Amino acid sequence: MPLDHNERQSGRDGARWRQDFPIQSGEASYAARREFTKFLGLTSTAFVFGTLIAAGRSIWKRWAAASHAPRAVARVAEVDVGAYKLFRYPTDGDPCILLRLGPSAFAAFNQNCSHLACPVHFDTEAGHLLCPCHAGVFDASDGRPLAGPPRRGLDALRVDVRNGTIWVSDPGGAST
Ligand code: FES
The missing domain is CATH 1.20.5 (Single alpha-helices involved in coiled-coils or other helix-helix interfaces)
Structure with a gap:
């Protein structure tokens, strides 16, 4: 079609x-x-x-x-009264300092200064933690700033003594 x-x-x-x-x-x-x-x-x-x-x-x-688990850092007999011991916690990149302030009084802090992170050291005569970079001074018992530019305290660690061993842990974590 x-x-x-x-x-x-x-x-x-x-x-x-x-x-x-x-x-x-x-x-x-x-x-x-x-x-x-x-x-x-x-x-x-x-x-x-x-x-x-x-x-x-x-x-x-x-x-x-x-x-961040608790860690044994020293035996009590290793650290004399008024002396200190350096250790690392919670990783090998975190320098810390343990102080023996009395027969049964211990304190531990991250060693980094709260100002610009220089390592603080323990002045055994003055009984304070000192930062050599800008003359920062911290109270050895609680890490609060006493003098110099730091406005914030040192990061404190929890310290426990059990059976003659000193343990440190994150203050926000569980104790030993
Ligand atoms: S870094 Fe410690 S006082 Fe400045």
Whole structure:
């Protein structure tokens, strides 16, 4: 049956439209599959990263809890009254100082000055902790600033004595 003028015109328009905007259905479905595969790949990668981050956090928490656990730093007999002992807590990068202020009086501090982190030392004659960098002075019993530029006290550690052994721990943590 012969096509009338309108059908011939629309057929020509359709052919022209396809020529101007060539979309092959095979290609279109290939592109959709590729996009979906990419989406799955990204989702899986995000999931793996999320799992690794969660595992890392859990390991770090366990490590932090272990590193802040109470630690035996000296025997009482090792430190004379008025003397001190240096140690590191909670990590090997944290210098600390243990003071024996009386027969059964001990104090321990992080050795970093609260001003600009120079290491403080114990002046046994004055009975104070001194910072040589800018002449900061701290009370040896509680670490509060007494003179010089420091406005904040030293970070104190908890000290416990059990069976002749001196233990230090994070003051916010559990005791021995
Ligand atoms: S660093 Fe200690 S007083 Fe400045």
